Amino acid sequence: MGGETTAAIGNISCQVETGEFVSFVGPSGCGKTTLLMSIAGLIAPTAGKILVKGRAINGPPPNLVLVFQEFNKSLFAWRSVLGNVLFGLDARGKKLRESEGKAKTLIELVGLKGFESHYPWELSGGMQQRVAIARALAYEPEVLLMDEPFGSLDALTRLELEDTLLRLWEELGTTILFITHDIEEAIYLSDRIWVLSRRPSEIIEELWIDFPRPRHQVTTRAEGRFMEIRNQIYKQISNENTA
Amino acid sequence: MNGSEKFNWTGWLVFGLFLLLWECGSRASPKLQLYIPPVSQIVVALSHLIVSGQVTTHLLTTLRRFLEGYLLAAAIAVTVGVALGYFRFAHSLTEMLIEFLRPMPSVAIIPVAILLLGIGDAMIVAVTVYASTWPILVNTIDGVRHIERTLIDTGRTFGLARRRILWQIVLPAAAPYIVTGLRVSLSIALILVTTAEMIAGSKGLGFFILDEERSLQSSNMYAGIILVAVLGYLLNRLFLALEEKAMKWRRGMVAREAI
Numbered sequence: 414m415g416g417e418t419t420a421a422i423g424n425i426s427c428q429v430e431t432g433e434f435v436s437f438v439g440p441s442g443c444g445k446t447t448l449l450m451s452i453a454g455l456i457a458p459t460a461g462k463i464l465v466k467g468r469a470i471n472g473p474p475p476n477l478v479l480v481f482q483e484f485n486k487s488l489f490a491w492r493s494v495l496g497n498v499l500f501g502l503d504a505r506g507k508k509l510r511e512s513e514g515k516a517k518t519l520i521e522l523v524g525l526k527g528f529e530s531h532y533p534w535e536l537s538g539g540m541q542q543r544v545a546i547a548r549a550l551a552y553e554p555e556v557l558l559m560d561e562p563f564g565s566l567d568a569l570t571r572l573e574l575e576d577t578l579l580r581l582w583e584e585l586g587t588t589i590l591f592i593t594h595d596i597e598e599a600i601y602l603s604d605r606i607w608v609l610s611r612r613p614s615e616i617i618e619e620l621w622i623d624f625p626r627p628r629h630q631v632t633t634r635a636e637g638r639f640m641e642i643r644n645q646i647y648k649q650i651s652n653e654n655t656a
Numbered sequence: 657m658n659g660s661e662k663f664n665w666t667g668w669l670v671f672g673l674f675l676l677l678w679e680c681g682s683r684a685s686p687k688l689q690l691y692i693p694p695v696s697q698i699v700v701a702l703s704h705l706i707v708s709g710q711v712t713t714h715l716l717t718t719l720r721r722f723l724e725g726y727l728l729a730a731a732i733a734v735t736v737g738v739a740l741g742y743f744r745f746a747h748s749l750t751e752m753l754i755e756f757l758r759p760m761p762s763v764a765i766i767p768v769a770i771l772l773l774g775i776g777d778a779m780i781v782a783v784t785v786y787a788s789t790w791p792i793l794v795n796t797i798d799g800v801r802h803i804e805r806t807l808i809d810t811g812r813t814f815g816l817a818r819r820r821i822l823w824q825i826v827l828p829a830a831a832p833y834i835v836t837g838l839r840v841s842l843s844i845a846l847i848l849v850t851t852a853e854m855i856a857g858s859k860g861l862g863f864f865i866l867d868e869e870r871s872l873q874s875s876n877m878y879a880g881i882i883l884v885a886v887l888g889y890l891l892n893r894l895f896l897a898l899e900e901k902a903m904k905w906r907r908g909m910v911a912r913e914a915i
Contacts, residue, residue: 455809479813486806490904491828501822504814534909552814587901 725784741800799833
């Protein structure tokens with residue numbers, strides 16, 4: 414391959430509580446995706462180590478699942494919506510007979526009731542990502558990793574999916590590790606936000622977000638503190654960009 | 657090809673005129689009739705052959721050889737193709753060899769096959785396997801190499817072992833390419849079976865056609881040609897029907913991409 418290699422990730426140490434919703438925000442190109450892919454065990458660090466619960470990650474851990482930004486490349490085009498969600502249950506080792514009811518419940522939970530037999534290409538982008546989320550949850554992961562899952566959706570669809578995700582998270586209690594470059598999205602969704610620096614990225618700020626839940630797209634975002642936090646993070650990130 | 661397509665009247669009319677021209681032209685010249693008998697005579701010869709059961713074994717022999725060669729080629733080519741598509745190193749090792757052998761007209765291998773396997777079933781099937789392997793192999797390699805990285809990563813994040821990623825993701829994702837290869841090889845396999853039978857067979861439609869030509873039974877020869885044509889047509893229709901069923905998920909997707 415040649416070319417110079419740049420360290421994408423520096424020394425990051427963090428702890429996530431069970432059932433917590435945590436986001437990483439950072440300037441674009443700060444190595445967010447690399448970080449998440451490493452945690453998911455999908456790329457091996459060229460140097461250094463990734464430790465989860467003190468143990469080095471060596472391949473994808475069984476209790477994590479990653480939801481990709483490019484849902485259209487991640488969904489199985491040859492499987493229907495139901496088939497895609499069943500895949501998650503099958504991968505977890507569930508018997509097909511018990512699975513169908515559970516898959517249908519999940520499809521309903523993500524708001525796709527009636528679309529079970531549709532193929533992914535028949536759905537809009539937002540609906541496709543809903544399928545991908547349902548499939549990931551069907552796997553019953555302890556931790557759901559999400560790599561800018563709503564990054565390629567239009568603004569309105571994005572808000573809808575944020576609310577769907579929060580509803581699912583509250584219902585299922587899955588720990589979520591979320592990556593986004595959208596500061597407001599991170600504030601709206603998270604219990605806690607880690608602001609990342611430029612490459613090699615490190616955590617430069619940790620913020621607890623304690624807006625009451627369930628949150629609301631209008632009232633939560635209208636709170637004065639919402640803007641304060643947003644501006645604070647924005648300043649940090651833009652300093653990073655110009656520094 | 658769907659039901660809403662209109663019946664092609666003009667196409668059939670031209671076809672009918674062609675047959676009529678054949679019939680009249682042949683009847684007008686007795687000399688020509690020797691080599692190109694009238695269509696009506698060929699039809700009569702064909703029905704005689706079918707009713708008497710004279711061609712049944714030839715037809716079945718050709719069909720069996722075709723199936724053996726084609727299915728064996730499919731199994732080999734898909735397996736090797738997936739492996740070569742998956743492992744870049746293996747592909748770069750074999751690439752030149754494949755690119756050298758693939759464009760060679762496969763009938764050129766028949767003399768070699770006769771030397772190695774003698775004349776008979778084994779030779780004919782081997783030649784068919786050889787020829788129909790290439791399109792499937794090359795397409796399978798292409799299909800596997802075109803799979804999105806994200807798709808494989810999806811399998812990995814769901815904790816799938818390599819073998820399951822292969823079966824549940826790589827094969828279905830490469831299926832459209834594999835099917836293209838299978839479709840191309842279908843006609844190639846039939847060509848090779850017939851040709852090899854003509855060169856070194858004592859049975860089969862290829863042998864029958866040549867044998868009747870040598871016995872100056874030109875009506876029977878044409879009847880044999882028609883049988884091969886019908887066999888090819890029916891196999892192709894069967895393939896398309898199976899493809900339609902297996903690749904249902906893809907039809908609408910392709911239609912949408914085309915817009």
